[in-house]
Amino acid sequence: MKRLNCPHCNNPTISWLRKQCLGPARRINCPGCASKISVAWKNSVPTFIAVTIAVVSIGYFGAEIRSLIGFAWATTLIILFFVLTMVIVGIYHHFFVPLEVRARPRSERVAELFGSESAVD
Numbered sequence: 844m845k846r847l848n849c850p851h852c853n854n855p856t857i858s859w860l861r862k863q864c865l866g867p868a869r870r871i872n873c874p875g876c877a878s879k880i881s882v883a884w885k886n887s888v889p890t891f892i893a894v895t896i897a898v899v900s901i902g903y904f905g906a907e908i909r910s911l912i913g914f915a916w917a918t919t920l921i922i923l924f925f926v927l928t929m930v931i932v933g934i935y936h937h938f939f940v941p942l943e944v945r946a947r948p949r950s951e952r953v954a955e956l957f958g959s960e961s962a963v964d
């Protein structure tokens with residue numbers, strides 16, 4: 844599967860699945876340059892809204908369960924709706940939630956501290 848470029852070192856080090864599982868509260872290390880990578884907060888807001896709607900609607904459909912047929916119907920709707928939401932969220936996350944650098948690698952910050960950017964690779 845195609846790997847995504849690190850926003851810091853521009854090397855394709857982040858796997859697609861890793862980015863999809865990444866929320867703005869989590870950070871991952873770039874295996875290439877060791878900087879901390881996350882996704883932008885503001886772009887993640889629609890993802891939270893969609894997941895909240897999905898969970899609330901599961902409760903709504905669940906309340907419709909009064910008979911065996913109703914149960915089968917509600918279960919089918921819940922599964923369909925949930926899968927659909929996850930697909931939409933996945934597509935949105937893939938195209939509209941960019942990776943961003945949260946913290947540059949320690950070696951780089953140390954190098955800056957001593958006034959020589961190129962001292963440490």
Ligand SMILES: [Zn+2]
Pocket residue numbers: 849850851852853854856873874875876877878
């Ligand atoms: Zn990197």
